[in-house]
Amino acid sequence: MTDSRLWAVVPVKPFACAKQRLAPLLGAGERAALARAMFTDVLEVVLNSPCLGGTLVITSDDDAAAIARRAGAAVLPETPAAAPRPAGLVQAVRQAARVLAAERAAGMLVVPADLPSIQRSDIERIALGHGSAPTVTLVGAAKDGGTNALACSPPDLLPICFGDDSFRRHHAASMALGVVPKIPVLPRFGRDIDRPGDLYAFLEQPSTTRAFAYLTDSGIARRLLELRELPGLRKLPEPRLPQRAPERAPNCFSAFTFGATAALSPE
Numbered sequence: 267m268t269d270s271r272l273w274a275v276v277p278v279k280p281f282a283c284a285k286q287r288l289a290p291l292l293g294a295g296e297r298a299a300l301a302r303a304m305f306t307d308v309l310e311v312v313l314n315s316p317c318l319g320g321t322l323v324i325t326s327d328d329d330a331a332a333i334a335r336r337a338g339a340a341v342l343p344e345t346p347a348a349a350p351r352p353a354g355l356v357q358a359v360r361q362a363a364r365v366l367a368a369e370r371a372a373g374m375l376v377v378p379a380d381l382p383s384i385q386r387s388d389i390e391r392i393a394l395g396h397g398s399a400p401t402v403t404l405v406g407a408a409k410d411g412g413t414n415a416l417a418c419s420p421p422d423l424l425p426i427c428f429g430d431d432s433f434r435r436h437h438a439a440s441m442a443l444g445v446v447p448k449i450p451v452l453p454r455f456g457r458d459i460d461r462p463g464d465l466y467a468f469l470e471q472p473s474t475t476r477a478f479a480y481l482t483d484s485g486i487a488r489r490l491l492e493l494r495e496l497p498g499l500r501k502l503p504e505p506r507l508p509q510r511a512p513e514r515a516p517n518c519f520s521a522f523t524f525g526a527t528a529a530l531s532p533e
């Protein structure tokens with residue numbers, strides 16, 4: 267590959283297992299639908315960013331893989347299947363880094379699938395400011411010390427250590443390599459939706475995202491209004507769809523099996 271642009275890597279956990287920390291507010295089906303909507307928002311942004319060389323979605327979820335392929339992204343079947351966090355995320359991103367390095371990609375930009383508010387200008391700030399190898403760019407989560415954007419050139423330069431306190435650990439790993447990471451200030455990249463407070467904050471800023479539309483059209487936003495008086499939600503339109511009863515979550519870490527890794531060219 268002679269392209270000097272970064273490849274976006276979007277790791278996606280099976281929707282049926284996603285957003286467990288939102289269980290106090292949402293049923294299993296609602297969490298899966300929200301994760302799907304957020305992933306579609308993120309996918310649209312990265313695929314519409316010509317500053318990127320391509321988009322690789324790594325997942326063991328057939329539905330996520332089908333969405334990615336329809337949108338024009340390359341899909342890398344995750345092997346082994348998603349494990350409990352953070353091991354699953356770490357192994358998935360390491361797998362993607364190995365594949366991109368083998369394809370001689372200039373670098374990778376890991377974009378989590380739970381950042382529905384990001385915009386193309388945010389991707390451009392990271393990609394166009396990243397520079398040539400060896401380089402690391404990091405963007406931290408606003409609250410929990412996580413890493414919400416990780417770019418590295420070459421793709422397998424940086425030890426991947428998602429999990430508790432990951433931003434500090436990724437920063438330290440980069441410094442240990444003698445690479446001072448670039449840390450652009452990107453507030454929208456800081457706002458991943460993990461916990462109830464993140465969901466309330468997201469709802470208080472109406473947007474044209476699929477995630478916001480799902481939460482309002484399904485009646486969830488109004489239900490949360492009744493749970494916690496949110497002045498910002500008063501002007502929401504009446505919900506159009508009947509509310510779905512919470513469903514039981516399936517066994518989330520049953521074994522998935524996939525074939526060989528997909529080619530990088532989008533199918």
Ligand SMILES: Nc1nc2c(ncn2[C@@H]2O[C@H](COP(=O)(O)OP(=O)(O)OP(=O)(O)O)[C@@H](O)[C@H]2O)c(=O)[nH]1
Pocket residue numbers: 276277278279283284285286287288301324325326344347348349350351353354355358377378379380460
């Ligand atoms: N491919 C893959 N992606 C993962 C895995 N675990 C998490 N992710 C993705 O990594 C990003 C951040 O993950 P989390 O914030 O832990 O999201 P989550 O696992 O849905 O949230 P919880 O269920 O509350 O832990 C999201 O895009 C997830 O879909 C995994 O095991 N495999």
Ligand SMILES: O=C(O)[C@H](O)COP(=O)(O)O
Pocket residue numbers: 352378407410411412413414427428429430432433458460
């Ligand atoms: O930094 C990390 O480990 C990932 O971004 C996931 O963290 P989160 O579950 O807190 O979003």
